[in-house]
Amino acid sequence: MDKNFQEEFTQIIKFEPPLYRQRYQFVKDLVEKYKPKKVADLGCADCSLLWMLKFCRCIEVLAGLDICANIMKEKMHTLSPLPVDYFQPSERSLTVTLHHGSVAHKDPCMLGFDLVTCLELIEHLEESELKKFPEVVFGFMAPRIVVISTPNCEFNALLPGVKLYRHPDHKFEWSQAQFQSWALEIARCYDYSVEFTGVGQPPTGMEKIGFCTQIGVFVRKYPQTGESVQSEKPTEAVYKTVFKAVYPSLKDEKYLQNAVIREVIFTAQIIKHRLMSKREEYSDDPERKSKSQSSMDCFSDYLEKLVVEKNMEPFVSGNEVYIPLATIFSFPKVNRLCGTFEKLCKLIAGKVTLSSDGSAVMFNIEHENEEN
Numbered sequence: 200m201d202k203n204f205q206e207e208f209t210q211i212i213k214f215e216p217p218l219y220r221q222r223y224q225f226v227k228d229l230v231e232k233y234k235p236k237k238v239a240d241l242g243c244a245d246c247s248l249l250w251m252l253k254f255c256r257c258i259e260v261l262a263g264l265d266i267c268a269n270i271m272k273e274k275m276h277t278l279s280p281l282p283v284d285y286f287q288p289s290e291r292s293l294t295v296t297l298h299h300g301s302v303a304h305k306d307p308c309m310l311g312f313d314l315v316t317c318l319e320l321i322e323h324l325e326e327s328e329l330k331k332f333p334e335v336v337f338g339f340m341a342p343r344i345v346v347i348s349t350p351n352c353e354f355n356a357l358l359p360g361v362k363l364y365r366h367p368d369h370k371f372e373w374s375q376a377q378f379q380s381w382a383l384e385i386a387r388c389y390d391y392s393v394e395f396t397g398v399g400q401p402p403t404g405m406e407k408i409g410f411c412t413q414i415g416v417f418v419r420k421y422p423q424t425g426e427s428v429q430s431e432k433p434t435e436a437v438y439k440t441v442f443k444a445v446y447p448s449l450k451d452e453k454y455l456q457n458a459v460i461r462e463v464i465f466t467a468q469i470i471k472h473r474l475m476s477k478r479e480e481y482s483d484d485p486e487r488k489s490k491s492q493s494s495m496d497c498f499s500d501y502l503e504k505l506v507v508e509k510n511m512e513p514f515v516s517g518n519e520v521y522i523p524l525a526t527i528f529s530f531p532k533v534n535r536l537c538g539t540f541e542k543l544c545k546l547i548a549g550k551v552t553l554s555s556d557g558s559a560v561m562f563n564i565e566h567e568n569e570e571n
């Protein structure tokens with residue numbers, strides 16, 4: 200490479216977005232493409248990638264592994280559920296776990312994953328660990344997809360300030376040919392296909408240098424189910440679990456029940472409000488009439504349709520308003536949450552005030568009448 204040309208580039212090479220973000224985005228795009236349910240990040244460091252992945256709605260199990268417990272603990276609190284997760288539980292379930300241990304050791308908690316990511320990990324491994332790595336990841340864990348990224352040393356000449364390696368803890372940095380022959384041998388041994396790509400484009404005219412970060416995407420050639428792997432591969436647990444968060448989910452009956460109760464009361468309140476407004480229309484107050492009409496038109500149309508079609512009209516009797524459960528169940532959100540009318544009845548039993556025959560939600564409006 201021409202030295203002047205090289206020096207010129209060392210001044211200006213700066214990746215935007217930064218290279219680590221481009222690597223994370225690469226994984227995110229893979230997740231969008233393959234929709235894995237279970238993802239493990241090996242050498243997860245401060246859990247930044249895991250944090251990003253917890254927002255991918257297809258993922259139900261996220262696990263991180265690192266040999267350094269302290270670095271994992273730095274930001275692991277960011278993986279905990281937020282108040283909003285409790286207030287509005289998601290329809291999917293999500294469990295996030297962090298393990299302290301080495302990729303040179305097998306642990307049954309790493310079985311059954313669909314996607315395993317190893318970003319900028321292998322160059323940190325001692326020779327003995329690197330030797331064991333393929334058997335642990337491809338032989339034992341055997342996920343459907345493995346992503347491995349590592350620095351491409353051919354790019355180093357363009358990076359300002361890089362003498363031998365990009366990081367003092369790196370045990371080696373490989374050229375494209377070195378990485379590819381290592382990866383192809385693994386793919387051959389463990390029956391995977393592998394494709395090479397990367398992030399961090401080389402400058403125009405220097406394409407031969409390759410990407411700044413080289414990436415191998417391995418896809419398992421043979422089918423395998425999580426259960427069969429686990430039963431066939433008994434091993435002792437060697438990793439230490441340092442963090443576990445189970446996110447609130449509507450798949451959990453107690454969160455589903457809360458959500459259904461909230462939605463039933465909310466829907467019943469709206470219906471009641473509409474009913475009371477309707478009654479006001481019969482009074483001689485034209486100002487009130489137009490106010491209530493404008494805010495409730497859409498809702499009234501829907502309700503009117505229901506009532507005509509299914510004879511499920513809410514009614515007032517003395518100081519009580521009755522909203523039939525069948526009417527409430529017809530509302531899309533309640534319907535989607537419960538699935539069946541029987542389930543709705545079961546979930547709200549004893550939690551919502553009902554009419555004596557249990558067919559309607561009941562409100563006492565005595566005090567509301569007084570206020571008016």
Ligand code: SAH
Binds near residue numbers: 242266302
């Ligand atoms: N994957 C992260 C961090 C890369 S740095 C990212 O892309 O941002 C490499 C990480 O691998 C460090 O956190 C280091 O502690 C961890 N590591 C090194 N040797 C390891 C081993 N044998 N097993 C598991 N993790 C290891």
